[in-house]
Amino acid sequence: MAITSSLDSNQNITKNPKNTKNIITEKKQQISEKxxxxxxxxxxxxxxxxxxxLLNNLKVFISGAKKRGEPLSHMLLSGPPGLGKTTLSGIIAHEMGGNLRITSGPALEKSGDxxxxxxxxxxxxxxxxDEIHRLKKPLEEMLYSAMEDFVIDLIVGKGAGAKSMRLSLPAFTLIGATTKLGSIAxxxxxxxxxIAKFQFYEESEMQEIVERTAxxxxxxxxxxxxxxxSLASRSTPRISNRIVRQLRDFAHSENQEIINDDTCKIGFAALGIDNLGLDEHDREYLRLIVETFNNNPVGISTLCAAYSEEKETIEEIIEPYLLQKGLLLRTSQGRIVTEAGKLVLL
Ligand SMILES: Nc1ncnc2c1ncn2[C@@H]1O[C@H](COP(=O)(O)OP(=O)(O)OP(=O)(O)O)[C@@H](O)[C@H]1O
Ligand SMILES: [Mg+2]
Structure with missing residues (x-):
């Protein structure tokens, strides 16, 4: 299977020009080592x-498509960064005996691209x-007929002489990945x-992933x-991969061929890794709710203003892991920090 990408790895980073903290970029850079x-x-x-x-269903869909000699149905994969969306797409291409062609919403400028x-x-x-929610509208519209009928209509020429030309496409499968399912039209x-949703990994799965990486x-x-x-990796394989690699350096610098508790202690302290995988943005966010709003339920727009951050960043990047860890609650009245969340601020 060939894998080609029309992306420079840095193009994959979501830019957030408005804010100075630029958390999306920072977090993606922290965890992106392609x-x-x-x-x-x-x-x-x-x-x-x-x-x-997700995998069990997918195996059924793949085997059905192969038996019928049809392409696999188009798939939308959603979930936070680093959980395996691109990886799984590579596996699907391999299983279907096709090539994987990788691009992203922001990298596609014109309909011609x-x-x-x-x-x-x-x-x-x-x-x-990737980031299919950031695809421009005319390009998104081109996908409608491509996905449904495997054709695209192109306008050739300009003004009165412009003609519409219909092109047939091969039997391909589109896999769209998004961290923002709600933004897909x-x-x-x-x-x-x-439509498949990636879940954060269980602790035992993370441990298995860590051991496989080692x-x-x-x-x-x-x-x-x-x-x-596995506990310090935000339930995210990309982060655990990075930590294992860094701790291997700490072990080797001590002339050891094993990562043990001591390596973790020294490495975590040197790298500022928190036992629960939290960083200063997470703590700052929790502290804001507890201290500035006395932990009364606070609405998302108030939080955006107080935290000087966009709604998208808060909902897609900061909150999912805090919610999953039970440190934050989203109620109908607003966000509150749980007792466990207050403890991590002590
Ligand atoms: N289920 C898994 N088992 C083992 N390793 C995994 C798994 N999922 C992901 N990984 C590892 O995590 C890394 C990141 O995965 P991947 O790039 O597929 O995430 P992603 O969801 O596409 O992220 P992004 O949204 O940032 O594009 C991979 O290189 C792979 O090594
Ligand atoms: Mg990816």
Whole structure:
């Protein structure tokens, strides 16, 4: 399977020009180390840990499509960054015997860019569009007929002499990835035969992922250490991969061939890694609710103003992990910090 990308790795970073803290960019940069990630990417279903329901359904859809000799239905994958959306798309391409072509919503400027990409596909290829919620409207509209009827209509020429030309496309599968399911327009969303949501990984799954990474990186790891790393990784494989790699350096600098509790202690302290995977943005956010608003339920627009951050950043980047850890509650009246959340501020 060939994997081609029309993305420079940095283009994948969501830019947030308004704010000075630019949390999205910072968090993505912190956890995005594309080159290093490639070697750790699971290449088959058997290597892919967790997301059981999603995977089980997907296997059924793939086997059905293969039996009928049809392309797999278009898929929309949603979920926070670093949980395996791109990785899974590679596995799907492999299973379907096609190539994976990678691009992203912001990287596609003109209708011609998308048309060129679509017409260069072959049967069974997977076109992966990351951040599909950021696709421009005319391009999104081009996808409607491409997805439904495998055709696109292009306008050739200008003014009175302009003509519409219909082009047929191969039987491809579109995989759209998004961290913002709610921002996908209805007509586009409805054209996906399968909408799958990535969940944060369970602690035991994270531990398995940590141990797999250590094995690939050829470093032994004590099970107490893999547990500590899995707890500090925000339930996100990309983060645990980075921590294992960094701790391997700490172990080697002590002439050790194993990551153990001591390596974690020294490494976590040196790298500022929190045992629960929280960073200063998380604490600042929780503290704002507890201290400025006396932990009375506070609405999202008030929080955006008080935290000088966009709604999207708060809802898509900061809150999901705090909610998952039970540190924050979203009630109908607003956000409040839980007792567990207050404890992490002590
Ligand atoms: N289920 C998994 N099992 C093992 N490793 C995984 C799994 N999911 C992800 N990884 C690891 O995490 C890294 C990040 O995954 P990936 O790039 O697919 O995330 P993503 O959801 O596409 O992120 P983004 O939204 O930022 O594009 C991969 O390189 C891979 O090594
Ligand atoms: Mg990705």
């Amino acid at each position: 080159k290093f990630e490639i070697g750790l990417r699971p290449e088959s279903f058997s290597d892919f840990i967790g997301q059981e329901t 998308l048309a060129a990409l679509l017409t260069s596909l072959k049967d069974n290829d997977i076109l992966f569009i 209805g007509p586009l969303r409805d054209r996906f035969g399968n 094995k690939i990186l050829k470093i032994d790891i004590a099970s107490s250490a893999s547990k500590k790393i």
